[in-house]
Amino acid sequence: MIKDDVSIIAPTLKELKANFLTKKSRPIPFRLQQLHNLLRGLKELRNEFYEAFQKDLGYKDQYFCELVQYQAVLTHIECDIKNIYKYTAKRSVSTSIMAAPGTSYLIPEPYGVVLVIGAWNYPIFTCIPQLSQAIGAGNAVVVKPSELVPHVSNILAKLITNYLDQSLYRAIEGGVNVAINITKQHFDLIIFTGGTEKGKLVAKAAAENLVPCILELGGKGPCIIDSSSDLALAGRRVVSTKLLNCGQTCVAPDYLLVEESILDNVVNTFKQQIKDFYGPETKNSECLNRIVNEFHTNRIAELLNNHGGKVVHGGQFGLKEKWIEPTFVVNPDPNSELMKNEIFGPILPIITYKNIEDAINFINSRPKPLALYYFGTNKAHKNAILESTSSGGVCINDCIFHLINQELPFGGVGDSGYGVCGSKFGFDQCQHLKPVLEKSTIDPQARYPPYTDSKKSQMKFLSMLGTQTQSEVLYKLLLVLLLLGVIIYVTCFCGCSKNKQQADL
Template sequence: MKSIIINQKQYFNSNATKPVAFRLEQLKKLRTVLKANEKMLTEAVYKDFQKGSYNTFLTEFAGVYVALNDAIKNVGRWSKIKRAGTSMVNFPGSSYVIPEPLGSCLVIGSWNYPINLTLVPAIAAMVAGNTVVMKPSELSAHTSAALANIISNNFDPSYFAVLEGGVDVTTEALSQPFDKIFFTGSVPVGKVVYQAASKNLVPVTLELGGKSPLIIAPDANLKTTVKRLVWGKFVNAGQTCVAPDYVLVHKSIEIDFLSTLKNEIAKGDFFLENDNYAQIISEKHFDRLTSMIEPTKVFIGGNHDRSKRFIAPTVLVNVTEDDKIMADEVFGPILPVMIYENIDDAITFIKARPKPLSLYLFSESSSLRKKIWGEISFGGGMVNDVLMHFVNESLPFGGVGNSGMGNYHGEAGFKTFSHFKSVIHRPTLLEFPLKYFPFTKLKFALIKKAFGV
């Protein structure tokens, strides 16, 4: 590991990664390599989750190709030196902002979308001109091995390397003097990463999670609301950081909502055998999830099979804030439903908890939309849909507070892996004497006037 980092720092200091032409070449190469190995990676994901090829392309490859195409299209524009305004005290002069790569970057991916959540931040590091050490999650072991195989066979490790292994490997990597660390995962592990990085003063981006609420107002289009909710909650068996974690539905539409929800889930055909669903990643996570299911509160589902790591889409009703399901992020196919009567009470309930990664509102009211946006802090979200903000490269993606720090996607990712140097160029032909010795009363009066005092 140390030799990889030393070699990457030497390679970076050679300036080989900085030209836009080099970045374009490597991004296009990664796109070609992914297309050539898409079948192998899809099979690896199936071994980890029993996800079919359609599901895997939709939730893994699509976002990666979008990120690659966007980076290839815009790397030249993002990398340009930009002119900035020059203050009067620096007249005559020209001011510039110069984007430069940070150096050797560590990208620690997450297991729930092991291709997308590992490669997309790596792409952001590449487009910014850095070298990359990528650490896929050991929980999705087959996908980790496949990623390591295709990267090591196609890229010089002095530029792009992959580390495989468990906690011990990650711990060792965090102790190294990287120039940037990007981590996607849970809040507890995010705190460990942040603490470890602080010892070397390494800047960190943390993409974490939290209990993302979904509010359903009385005027919501229930048919569309439920259709989009069921997809967003149960895709990948709920193992999605931006999935709706719990629902706050207005009391006046509770019965209609639950009835519509039951019908929509029944149509979903959520079984592993038809490639329409996904396994829970491990028995440990399976046990954690099933311990949250209170049998007396099950409205739909509740059945599970540990031998297959299968949990059916499950809806819990009559949920209170004291229930176990409301203590931590669910991160699985269990949906707690809570009732509210007054929107201010719902807002107060959300604000009493750590800031969520995402928030979703289903309503036709523009005034309610503005109220929610103005009063609740959250990473990002949607009105009348779920999850899809994650695949808009024009929007920065990231959390706030407990749900993360920093962001990426599109130009935001380029900025995350860049430093912006500020430079002023002054000509030598003209000079004003006010700042130079000796200081006089006249100079003092003139300089105060120049600063508007």
């Protein structure tokens, strides 16, 4: 179904680079039209996308599928349409006194041809918002969907081919060979979503051509629950987000760190919550889809061997059905495979701790995660977590929802990636903020040799002003002049009044 044809990559890139140089993608009305076309295409192909998700990821209910995979994508595009003039406008900045007199500003300009490489777990969400921001910033774009979800990949290619201008926007489907070869090309920016090891390969290939990257790489996201938390709330929010897309979510809570004294209550609450959400037979729930393929089903099932912990719920699986039962494992060996790698499935390890410092030390002993979660109302604990840990993002008393806040950037740090997507911050990463200084023709001679004592004095005076900007100096000068004017006025007024009084006498 997916051809692995590397021969189309170079000609496509060459054509798009030539078309980009015509500046066709630069006018804002053109960009807006493409974004509206993209939005319309997603809506018109809604049913075809759902059928593809049924085949590739085992979704059983269209409403639930669209809630998980679809709705946030539409919101992202609408946000870009709403804010495009603001995001692409020239931005005035201050001029330092040493560079004065002059005017300084930033001009957002597109990079050129952007490559977007999507992931299989959220194949629309990891392609379309990135495509939208790249289009909005004025770039030409190539989208490479994941070959592990071939039916969704086909519909994504259909969307881009039928609804966007083919002279600037293309989809290139393919397998491993295409993925390897496409990252070696001289694109102007690469946006990649996937695992850490593949992210390293993308970054290495891009470095050969000095191509900048935005890498969203996931990782083992911790979720801390202390005795001050509302366990019923934590149960609802952790279970629902952990099992979203059957655990195949890069920002899902990967393991829990639970205060030792509340372990039994947490386990019992979470067990009941699974039953309330998905029924006594989770396999039959319409709100639990399937693992993407047998390979990953087997990979996840293997994590249940030799973990050194205690399975307190679940543990069943079916390879042919691509099904893993939601499973809790208490206190597995920190060095087991279960705790070394991102699970990307419906298994939730639960590690107990005695004090918050132990939990923080456990997190800091591991690679920096893409997301970190805390449930509780203890301000000291919250502040300690925020100040003493590093992660791509943090959400307090919920999971994942920081990702869909249109005002917050989304990205990783360290092993979980670099660069951001979403919001104004992500939009800015798809465009170069070109700095411009327009100098006045007023030409102070102190900058030119020979450097006489007078010129040295002038330069010394300017250097004493330090980091002050041109506007700050002018503002202070105006204040001084205003104050001087007031003094002169008061002096003259008082002097005139006194002379008049003496004359009257």
